[in-house]
Amino acid sequence: MPETEAPADGGVTKYDVEMIAVSKSYDGGAKAVDGISLRIPKASYCCLLGPSGCGKTTTLRMLAGHEDITDGDVLIHNRNVTDGAPSARGTSMMFQSYALFPHLSALDNVAFSLKIKGVGKAERQAKAMEFLTLVQMEHLAHRMPAQLSGGQQQRVALARSLITRPKVLLLDEPLSALDPFLRVLMRTELKRIQTELGITFVHVTHSQEEALALSDLVVVMSDGQIMQAGSARDVFEKPTNAFVAKFIGGHNVIAVGERTVSVRADKCRIVETVGGVNIPATVTSIEYHGSMVRILVKDEAGKEYCAQISDTRFFSDPPAVEEKVMFSWLPEDEWLLAA
Structure with missing residues (x-):
């Protein structure tokens, strides 16, 4: 199993992610996220679920450091990263578009971040192959992105995100571009990999079925606020209000x-x-x-x-x-x- 980075506190931290009264306002005072507080336990699969415009992607981008926080604090493994650069947070983000380099093979796409860090070719390719094996893509390591299906490209993008050994992996609607059969297959793979690596995944989705199937923690959002956060069973069987009951289906x-x-x-x-x-x-x-x-x-x-x-x-x-x-x-x- 590929090595993952141990928490800086030696494993004492109870939560991998904490958001404390976090808000995001834009010019004119419109709030995309309105004072949310959330704790994500260690090694959890968390889905941010809600309709378009509810604030879930903005929340993910604030966790990644790609969106400035107006008010509040974000902690990763007990370290305040509110003003930290994306590269210094211990997070890695897998984008909806996958954003693979078209001129690089699957292997070199996965190894690219290690190349930037100055890791030698043999070492970085060996490590990249290890992560391609984790996502069951080692047999296609030398193919170019254009020679891969959508699901195969997604696996390569996932391996590329994981090779940085993040404390928290952030996924922005990673399954939305796949056909229904492949979507079910890949959500099973995502859960397997998250469990195998023992790190927290935070996954944005508008699919109730996807959130219920994957999550240890479901966070239902509306109008920039958290309507309910709990286990998939609790959210489905015991919705807190009419919005959650209707949206969860x-x-x-x-x-x-x-x-x-x-x-x-x-x-x-x-x-x-x-x-x-x-x-x-x-x-x-x-x-x-x-x-x-x-x-x-x-x-x-x-x-x-x-x-x-x-x-x-x-x-x-x-x-x-x-x-x-x-x-x-x-x-x-x-x-x-x-x-």
Whole structure:
């Protein structure tokens, strides 16, 4: 396994990254990031998740030192790097575009930072081959970027970012340019490599599925603020507010009396449940997703709800679009949301 840099404090640090009341304002006073505080535990896979314009990429760029911080502090392994240059932070950033040098082979792309540092050719190429092996690209070491697929280019870019032995690796939507099959394959590889190396990855994404699949820590952002930070399971099962429930997907946000609750779509049914909550509704859409069928309904007031049921259950008595049904759930499946 390639060697990674040990923490300067001998491994005592509890958090790899700390952001303390960090803000970013632009001319005119507009805030891209508004006083966020975040602690990322050691050797974690953290995903910053949110819609376009929520501040997640600006947050990543402030961690990297590519964006000045207006207020607050950033600590990497307990060292304040708020005003430090990108090269002095112990971070490495993998950009969305991969930005490989087109005139250099995969091997020389990965070895380039070591060449800049004056490392001899034989040593830097041996180290580069070690990291290409980590990302399963050693057999294509001498190909040029134009001869590589998008997924292969991504692996080379990842190896190039890791060869600097960062304390924290920053990834800006690294999977967005890949086709769906390759995206699933590469997220598995990213998690494997992060676990193998034992360093923190901070990964920006707008994909809920990606964040839930990868993360030890999911950070949901909106309008420059953190809406919720927690494990993937906690964020999915216990959203703190209506925004998180709606954005994370798979939830219905429903007003029940004076309360606003979230009910997971897979806990809902479109037939009457004895002892449950029942809303008369009309089926508006049916989507087959293999092992699961997604059914959209609309109540008499025009509000839409979603139920997800197994394909076996669906095909045992399939409803039709425009059919009148009863949208139902059990009270114990409600999760109370903050006002």
